[in-house]
Amino acid sequence: MMYKIGIDIGGTNADFVLVNAENKICAHHKILIQMNLEKIILDGINQFFTHDILPQQCLSINIGTTIGVNSLIELKSLQRVGLIRLAGHQPDLPPLYQCYPAQREAILAGVQTLPGGREFDNKAITNIDAAAIKKAVQQLLANGAESLAVISVFSPLYNDDEKQVRDIIHALAPDIPISLSCEIGGLGFIERENNTIINATLKHVMQKYFSHLKASLVKSGITCPIHVTQNNGTLISIDHAVQFPIKTLSSGPVNSLIGSCKMAGVSDAIVVDIGGTSTDIGIVENGFPRYSMSGAVIANIPTNFMLPDIQVLALGGGSKVKRTVAGYEIGPESIAADIFTKSLSFGGDCLTVFDAGNAINQFFTRENNLSPAEAHAILAVMVDKIKNTIHALPASLHLPVILTGGGAQNIPENYLDKRYIRPEYYQVANAYGAAQAEISGHCDTICSLSENREAILDELAHQAKQDAIANGAHPDKVRIIEKRLLPFYYMPNQLTRVIMTAAG
């Protein structure tokens, strides 16, 4: 019997599931993240091997995580970035312009604007100057840069100059992490620059948690591949995730959306993930999340990443409840991490959603004197807020609603009509999403579609499938799951960016 392990590393808990070859959950557990995350991951994994299941039976370990996005939002564990702009025309907009000062200070050590960059037809804006690049790198390092980001104008089309900069940096400072904008993608200088800076600042935190993981697991006799889910719900290798943390920013929420639907056995649904502090609501169509129409803004920073279109409500299991003249107000404050000490049910003095749920569902022996009537009133407010948000979603009238996440336990069964599904293992939907995620490959290129359009698209689809198979996808199952054509308006030859993702 072969198994896969899915792990979700959230803000408060790490969830672990063991699934069999049919993607059925065989075991699961949660561990509170209090310290040493690596130890928690190792323990969580090893717990599955105390039954008569041996490490050799594990096909892969798939991780979903919000480590990256949490780091960015909390400004913790970031490396300060030195930015090199190859832009001979000297653009007059400072980097990270939309950030507030404390953010910019935490993320950016300095910027050097140098000759270089290309016009849309590959003509140099001004010629690159290797001596100036060397000097710039030294200056940035002297200013405290710990990770370097490089961007050149039109580099998604012409990337030689950025690669040349990489070579120069390697010669000067072999150990410093480098992020090239051409490898991170997307036309649009400011957004690509933001993506590259975010990638550069997060490399350290990913390395900190994940680069030793493989070695430590090998020591425990666990040698299967380790994957991380990326923003589109498919898997990339842990090495790739450490190189490109920006590809994993939405890893947690995407797993929740896809995992919940898979658990419920539907391919189209509204997913309501009730956490400790917030509730995330998203839509899944054909098994994949609906993406937001403009590039996502991550922690104030505009990017051009397509991230799942998720509405966040400031209410969750740990949300504080206030009694007012008009009724009950829930949140936005929450004591999620301290539920077991500060909530009324555990002898504390905070009235929370959890207490209301506890009063009715009796999860734990009641220590509060919350009457069932009060408890119902509080939960009704919560359910109303969720229902109102769902009703405002476009094209959603016929979709089932899946309740998932730890906070979903609070809603009594009789509140939910036929439309609502709370799948059996809903508490670990994220980890399940990771466990059943597929391995992907992709092709992301810019080409002319003015001639032989179909033949070119077929060839690119083939390349994506081959890439997936090379990464470990099953040749029989591999298929194209995403095909995006982004035309470059006003440029000759119907130049188009073609993104194909294959999975299996």
Added chain:
Amino acid sequence: MYTLSKNDLPILAKGAAILGSGGGGNPKVLLDLVHHQMSQHGDVSIISTDELPDNCLIVPIAFVGAPLISMEKIPSMKIFTALYEKIRKDFPTQQIVLMPAEIGGCNALTPFMLASKYGLPILDADLIGRAFPKLNMCKPAILDYQADPTYLTDFHGNAITLHPQKIDALEDMVREVVVRFSSTAIIATFILTRDHTDKVIPGSISRSLELGKNALPLNTIQLARGYINDIHHQLAGGFLTGHAVIKTAQHDIKIYFQNEFLLAKHKNETIAASPEIIAIIDAKSGIVITTESLQFGIEVILLKIPAPDFWLSPQALPVVHPNVFNLE
């Protein structure tokens, strides 16, 4: 007269985007650029035609070229200062007053770069009252005013002065130069003096600010609320041309565009047509949708806003009638 601060910029941009009738590009980058300038150099005065100094030179300016390219090649002040210095040299004694050549879209913001840096006022007016694809589709061109001289500058500070004698020549010459300037340039054209304020459409900046505050004009009509169900586009002669379909519960509405939304039809019935302003707004976020940002599946609101009066005149209407554009 009133002053605008950097905090007013998003409101101006939103209202201008609505007047853009689907054209005018994405203001994100220009908003930050102008914000940055105004943070350094201060607020900008907006004056009416009554407040123009006698010896003024009214300079309408705009970005021309491929919007995608300026998303990649972010402007620097050089492109603006080169223009200012050239005009200053040719007209050393007049008091320069800036004006957006085109209020529709990003170009409402273009004059603010120079206005802030050099402390110049901006005239509350423009040449079109909305956006249109071609240079001959503006009030001075229709009233036979000469576009001589016309100035163009590029990102390296190169400048060129054109002396077209006919409006067709202006379009051809500008296109040629913009290609040579690597597809982005600043243009200053139809330069006016106080005697020729009848060549402008007055009040455009104020109108944009009103619209941006969600105060739609009295005879705005909401035509529909539905989903973008189909998009066809191609590049034809340098213009983004095609159509999109908005699907509502009862109707399928076809919107034809050539850089701007120019015609809306339900079956064979025309429900909005150039010069009426056709605006498409994202129902969820309130963001104004342009021809470039049309996406399948988004829920939108379709609005029709009355054309600026000038465009209904017998001289002007034939120049911008939907038939002129080869839409269907």
